Amino acid sequence: MPSLTEQIECWLKEQLIRSRENILEIKRSELAQEFDCVPSQVNYVLETRFTVERGYLVQSRRGGRGFIRIIKLQMDLPEQLQLLRDSIGASISQGQAENILLHLAEEGLLNRREKRVLQAAISRDNLKVALPLRDMIRARLLKAMLLALLGE
């Protein structure tokens, strides 16, 4: 018997596929009711199964007419992305990061404008945070930005 988390994960992916779209909008409380669990269980599923790393974007709004939106990123370059994720890891230096950008630019996956933006975001002068932390923030940002870019 699959765990609750897996059931919800499956159901959401099913909906995503069935709707033939890459966007799914749900109500947290309704979904929770459907699976007879607490609403925060939905957050757990989203946090562990629908991460940027796995190719999903999650947006939400609170309050009246609130919602949760799950967006499946189209990854036409899965192996490249996998490679990127691996080479970035949990922490990365500015030099390493710049090498990656260079490489991607050479491959034509990044235009000049885009490269400049990424470059700005990973620069130590702009991050201005002390060192163990800085490389970790840079890694997270770089991964998220590249996924946003390359995942359709």
Place this chain on the structure above:
Amino acid sequence: MPSLTEQIECWLKEQLIRSRENILEIKRSELAQEFDCVPSQVNYVLETRFTVERGYLVQSRRGGRGFIRIIKLQMDLPEQLQLLRDSIGASISQGQAENILLHLAEEGLLNRREKRVLQAAISRDNLKVALPLRDMIRARLLKAMLLALLGE
């Protein structure tokens, strides 16, 4: 179904576009009647959706012949950049930053890819730093990225 706020927001923007001008004048009470809501709802929409960050100016007059005037700001790049630098300051919330991105995207200064990248870089989920610092890092990154993008 969109929220009342969204409906009113849409209607106003529609009018702005349709009139082919950058100025729209309305009567608060009439608009409220049209949408069957209290007049202060209109203020709510104006305060949250037609801010300077999003590129709008709102003027009004009370009393007899009172009115509300919505002006869509049209500025050239250097002006925009100056305004951006000022409004970002040394620290900025995710919401404010998103308003700016929305504004720039609407102006056509940011395409969808670019907007997604910037969005990723300012997201609290990706920054993952505690709060006073997070807003400061976001401000620095946003300024640097916009400069890289628009400053040429």
Place this chain on the structure above:
DNA sequence: CGGACTTTGACCTTTCCTGACCTTCATATA
């Protein structure tokens, strides 16, 4: 047994919408 993963629930924050009450202004009128 111990660590990793799940599940739960109490409490928090954000967003939207309303209504009571306040301020301002053009104009009619004394």
Place this chain on the structure above:
DNA sequence: TATATGAAGGTCAGGAAAGGTCAAAGTCCG
């Protein structure tokens, strides 16, 4: 002219309806 009046718009607090957070408790598996 001075003032009264009614017709605007403005403010603010409160309530309801979402979703978010976090830590404790439970489960599973090596």
